Amino acid sequence: MESGGIATGVRAFAESLQAHGPIQHFFDGGSGYLKVARILTGSAVDAIVIVVATFFFALTWGLMLVLQRL
Amino acid sequence: MTAQGWLQIVLFLGVVLLLVRPLGAYMARVFEGKRIFGMDRALRPVENLVYKLGGIDPKSEMTWKRYAASALAFSLAGFLLLYLLQRVQGWLPGGPDGVGNVRPDLAFNTAVSFVTNTNWQAYAGESTMKYVTQMIGLTVQNFVSAGAGIAVVIALIRGFARRTTDKLGNFWVDMTRAVLYVLLPLSMILAIVMVSQGVVQTLEPSQQVQMAQPYVTSDGQTITSQTIAVGPVASQLAIKQLGTNGGGFFNANSAHPFENPTPLSGFLQLVAILLIPAALCYTFGRMVGNTRQGWVVLATMTIILVSMIAVAYHFEAQGVPKVAELGVNVDASGGAAAQAGGNMEGKEVRFGVADSSAWAVATTAASNGSVNSMHDSYTPLGGMVPLVMIQLGEVVFGGVGSGLYVMLVFAIVAVFIAGLMVGRTPEYLGKKIETYEMKMASLIILVPVIAILVGTMVGVATGAGRSGAANPGAHGFSEILYAFTSAVGNNGSAFAGLSANTTFYNLALGVCMLIGRFWIMVPTLALAGSLAKKKHTPESVGTLRTDGPMFIGLLVVVVIVVGALSFLPALALGPVVEQLAMGG
Numbered sequence: 001m002e003s004g005g006i007a008t009g010v011r012a013f014a015e016s017l018q019a020h021g022p023i024q025h026f027f028d029g030g031s032g033y034l035k036v037a038r039i040l041t042g043s044a045v046d047a048i049v050i051v052v053a054t055f056f057f058a059l060t061w062g063l064m065l066v067l068q069r070l
Numbered sequence: 071m072t073a074q075g076w077l078q079i080v081l082f083l084g085v086v087l088l089l090v091r092p093l094g095a096y097m098a099r100v101f102e103g104k105r106i107f108g109m110d111r112a113l114r115p116v117e118n119l120v121y122k123l124g125g126i127d128p129k130s131e132m133t134w135k136r137y138a139a140s141a142l143a144f145s146l147a148g149f150l151l152l153y154l155l156q157r158v159q160g161w162l163p164g165g166p167d168g169v170g171n172v173r174p175d176l177a178f179n180t181a182v183s184f185v186t187n188t189n190w191q192a193y194a195g196e197s198t199m200k201y202v203t204q205m206i207g208l209t210v211q212n213f214v215s216a217g218a219g220i221a222v223v224i225a226l227i228r229g230f231a232r233r234t235t236d237k238l239g240n241f242w243v244d245m246t247r248a249v250l251y252v253l254l255p256l257s258m259i260l261a262i263v264m265v266s267q268g269v270v271q272t273l274e275p276s277q278q279v280q281m282a283q284p285y286v287t288s289d290g291q292t293i294t295s296q297t298i299a300v301g302p303v304a305s306q307l308a309i310k311q312l313g314t315n316g317g318g319f320f321n322a323n324s325a326h327p328f329e330n331p332t333p334l335s336g337f338l339q340l341v342a343i344l345l346i347p348a349a350l351c352y353t354f355g356r357m358v359g360n361t362r363q364g365w366v367v368l369a370t371m372t373i374i375l376v377s378m379i380a381v382a383y384h385f386e387a388q389g390v391p392k393v394a395e396l397g398v399n400v401d402a403s404g405g406a407a408a409q410a411g412g413n414m415e416g417k418e419v420r421f422g423v424a425d426s427s428a429w430a431v432a433t434t435a436a437s438n439g440s441v442n443s444m445h446d447s448y449t450p451l452g453g454m455v456p457l458v459m460i461q462l463g464e465v466v467f468g469g470v471g472s473g474l475y476v477m478l479v480f481a482i483v484a485v486f487i488a489g490l491m492v493g494r495t496p497e498y499l500g501k502k503i504e505t506y507e508m509k510m511a512s513l514i515i516l517v518p519v520i521a522i523l524v525g526t527m528v529g530v531a532t533g534a535g536r537s538g539a540a541n542p543g544a545h546g547f548s549e550i551l552y553a554f555t556s557a558v559g560n561n562g563s564a565f566a567g568l569s570a571n572t573t574f575y576n577l578a579l580g581v582c583m584l585i586g587r588f589w590i591m592v593p594t595l596a597l598a599g600s601l602a603k604k605k606h607t608p609e610s611v612g613t614l615r616t617d618g619p620m621f622i623g624l625l626v627v628v629v630i631v632v633g634a635l636s637f638l639p640a641l642a643l644g645p646v647v648e649q650l651a652m653g654g
Contacts, residue, residue, distance in 0.1 A: 045174040046157065050150065053178065056581070057146045060588045064138055067596040070509050 071387045072411070075424025079379060082337065082428060083372070086344045090368065093345065094352025100251045101224045101244060102357065113250050120246050131237035134599025137225055138592050140241035141218055145185050145588070148211055152181040155207045159200045165275035166299065169200050179576035184211035186587035187219055187469055189310070189317030189439055189562040190579060192571040196299035196320050201273055208317060209306045213257075216313030216346075217248040219471030222591055223350060224248075226475045227357045229598030230499045233606050238598055252346070253313060260308035260342055268331035271304040303329055311342035314469045316439030316562045324429075324442040325418045336421065336442065340429055343438045347371075347467040350474045358499050362617035367477055370625045374466045375435050378455050383427040385452035387412040391653055416447025416566070427452070434459035437469030439562025446549065446565040450652060453565070454645035457552055460559035462633040463518065469560055472587075475594050477629075479514045481616065482507060482597075484628040488614045497613055500606040510597040514590050518558045519636040521585045525554035525578060526640065534574035540567035544651065548644035553579060558586035 099106055121128050132140065156172035172180065176193055183190045184207070195204065221244035228238050265271050277298045285293045303319040307329055310317055320326040330336050348368060355364020389400035389412045401411060412423040421429070426443035433440055434456035445456050459466060465477040482496075486503050489496030496503040529535035529550040538553075539546035545567070552565040557579040564570065570579065615621060 049153065049174055049178045053149055053153075053182070053584075054146065056584050057142050057588075060142055060592060061139065063589065064135060064592050064596070067510070067513075067593060068135065070506060 071383055072424065075383065075387070075422070078337075078424055079383070079428045082340050082432075083376070085341050086348050087368075087372070089341075089345060090348050090352050093349035094364070095356060097252055097346075097349060097353040098356035100247050101239075101353070106251065109251060109255070117246055117250055120250075121242070124242060126240070126242045128240060128243045130240060132240055133236045134225070134238055134595045134602075137238050137241045138595040141222065141591060141595075142588065144214070144218065144241075144245070148185045148214060149181045152184060152207045152211060153177050155203055156180060156199075159203045162200060162202045164201045164273065166196070166200065166301070167275055169198065172198060172203075175573045175576040176571060179580045180208075182580040182583050183562065184208050184315070184317065185215055186560050186583045187215035187313070187315055187437070187472070188557065188560040188583045188587070189315045190557055190564070190570075190583065191317050191321075191562070192576055192579075194321035195318060196276075196301065201301055204306060204319065205302055209309060212306065212309040212313050212315040212317070213249050213253050214245065216253055216309070216315065216470045217245040219469055220248040220252070220346075220350070221245045221471070222594060223354075223471035223475040223478075224357075226478060226594055226598040226601075227354050229601035230478075230501060231358045232602045233604070235602050236599060238595070238602055253309060256312050256342075256346075257305075257308040260312060260338065261304045263338060264304040264307055264335055267335040268328075269304040269307055269335060270300045270328045271302055272300050273302060274300060276300060300328065307339070308342070310440060311339045311438065312346060312470075314343065314347065314436050314438040314473075316433065316437075318440060324440050325421075325444075330442060333420075336425065336429075339440070340425075340432060343429075343432050343436050343440070344467050346470045347436055347473045350471065354474060354478070360499075360617060363499065366617055366622055366625075367474070367481065369622050370629070371435075371466045371477065373622070373626055374462070374629065375431065378435070378459055378466075379428050379431045382431050382448075382452050382455040383424060385413075385449045385455075386423045386427050388449070389413045390415075390449060413447070413449050413452065416444035418442060430456045431459060432467075433563055434561055435464075435466040435468070437464040437467075437473055437559060437561050439556065441563055444566040445552070445563060446567040450545075450548075450645040450648035453548070454641060456563065457548070457555055457641070457645065458633065458637070460555045460561045461522070461637045462629055463515065464559045464561065465629060472560065472590070476514060476590065479511045479594065479597070480629050480632070481625060482511050483515070483632070484621070484625045485614055485616060486511075487628065488624060492612070492614070494612045494614075497607055498616060500608070501601050501604045502607055506600050507597055510593045510600070513593045514597075515632060517589045517593075518586055521558045521582055521589075522551075522554050522637075523640065525558065525582050526551045528578065529554060532574070534572065535578075538569045538572055538575055540569065544644050544647040548648065551640055551644055554582055557582035560586050 156177040157174070158171060160170035179192055199208065221241055224244050225238040277300060278295055279298055281294055281296050287293065299320065301319060306319050309315065318324065318329060320329050324330040324339055330339060351364045351368035352361065354367065355361035394400050414423070417423065417426045421442050429442045430445055430448070445453055463476050463480070464473055465480055467473050468476060482498055482503055485496040485498045486508055489503070530547060535550060539549045541549065549565040549568040553568050553570060553575065556563055560583060
């Protein structure tokens with residue numbers, strides 16, 4: 001799960017945060033690797049959860065379009 | 071049952087009803103955009119700043135589709151932020167110490183739970199959530215999810231009140247005003263009163279204290295100190311009750327002495343549970359130009375509530391025959407040697423049977439879900455009452471906003487049935503009820519029923535579902551049925567016997583909560599849109615009056631019959647069988 005556009009983007013974003021001193025304290029704990037990036041890019045479960053929840057809202061949007069035609 | 075017990079219940083209902091008119095009138099002014107003496111000067115600049123930051127034009131009104139899309143987009147954003155916050159909380163500053171990131175399935179369940187105003191908690195708050203998550207995650211969602219519910223009911227009320235328009239107001243404006251003018255001021259007042267009663271409000275970490283009496287474990291180890299969890303409890307507690315959220319800071323919720331320390335704190339919390347849903351009935355009456363219509367809805371809710379409190383109190387006061395057979399005095403009038411009376415298992419001694427029964431019914435009537443006793447330990451039929459209250463569709467007061475909008479749908483069904491009886495086109499508040507309205511009403515009533523029954527079926531048919539129930543047989547079935555009922559009804563209370571922090575329950579109940587919230591909300595807004603487009607039909611001799619006692623009776627019957635037809639078979643397999651097996 002380390003590869004891919006979104007994963008790479010999130011990681012780059014997180015690393016840019018890391019470069020800004022104080023934010024590292026919040027997100028990292030000083031281990032030298034941003035755990036926020038790791039959790040978002042390294043966990044398939046997170047990706048599935050986010051996709052499933054977003055899908056539900058998209059489905060509800062679809063329901064709205066159906067109701068409009070009833 | 072005792073006179074003192076009934077006195078508490080009457081006093082609590084009396085205070086709620088006394089506050090209905092002033093708060094309801096105030097909310098009507100808020101949502102009609104009228105000047106509010108004393109509040110405008112303080113809050114208008116903040117409101118304008120919110121609009122400016124959000125790029126919102128407060129004068130721009132929305133069609134039902136845009137209104138619904140805004141509500142959905144807002145909720146999705148809230149879900150993603152809350153999910154992320156839980157997943158990274160372990161690296162964020164603040165106490166309590168030793169609390170790590172939340173597991174993905176639990177984070178999903180919790181994020182959905184708070185975004186949908188359910189506040190089902192598969193976790194123990196004090197040991198799972200950091201203060202930062204409780205404060206900027208859960209408490210914020212307590213406010214905005216309640217605000218979203220109020221916004222939707224206001225849109226539906228406008229659907230009744232307006233004529234030949236497709237505009238229902240602006241979701242962002244309604245939600246901002248609900249939070250700023252209604253929920254925040256009331257919560258601040260209640261939080262301060264709660265602090266005065268001893269509810270903790272601190273960012274200090276958990277306290278290590280010496281025990282007054284050391285405890286020796288079964289393997290001979292002597293324990294002399296105890297960890298006492300504290301935190302920013304009062305600020306979360308106030309909105310948890312006023313917003314009908316119900317999620318406790320502590321696992322024991324309002325049975326915990328730091329979350330409900332005194333008789334006054336308990337009484338005020340009980341009032342707060344019903345306050346806004348009750349007052350919204352008056353707001354409805356004011357905004358449609360006929361306050362009697364609001365009183366009729368409120369009377370319907372109150373009649374069902376009082377009847378159900380009486381049933382629950384009756385069975386809990388009776389106690390359990392098996393306990394009485396052992397020679398335990400379960401009679402409340404048994405003098406100093408007697409206990410509080412009735413079935414005291416799972417109840418706080420401080421509250422007793424009457425207060426616990428009233429709370430159990432109020433919290434499930436109002437889609438609140440906070441508890442001061444464990445519903446799992448109620449007698450079978452006493453415990454069936456909270457279950458039934460949710461299964462009636464959360465319309466007896468119901469969630470903030472959501473209760474009233476579903477009750478108004480039941481009112482539409484009631485006039486439709488009455489219309490069929492006399493052979494006339496049904497009308498409600500001057501709007502003709504036609505095919506489209508009935509399609510939406512049917513969806514709103516049937517979707518939760520199907521979700522609850524299918525969910526329970528999956529729960530009892532799979533090993534993952536059955537393994538969560540702590541009890542075999544009928545009671546285990548009740549535990550699973552209660553969980554799915556609570557999730558779909560966006561209530562959040564639980565039969566405590568179910569181990570719900572499993573991947574199966576976290577995911578299954580999460581999906582049910584989403585269905586129970588949004589697949590009701592969207593048809594409601596579609597209904598509002600359709601009503602707003604209609605012309606006003608003047609009353610005639612053939613119009614069914616909806617502002618008198620006959621309509622109250624009709625509405626009570628429709629709510630009860632629909633609930634009974636949907637759930638009696640399932641209830642027969644759970645609490646009814648259990649009562650028969652108990653020999654009561």
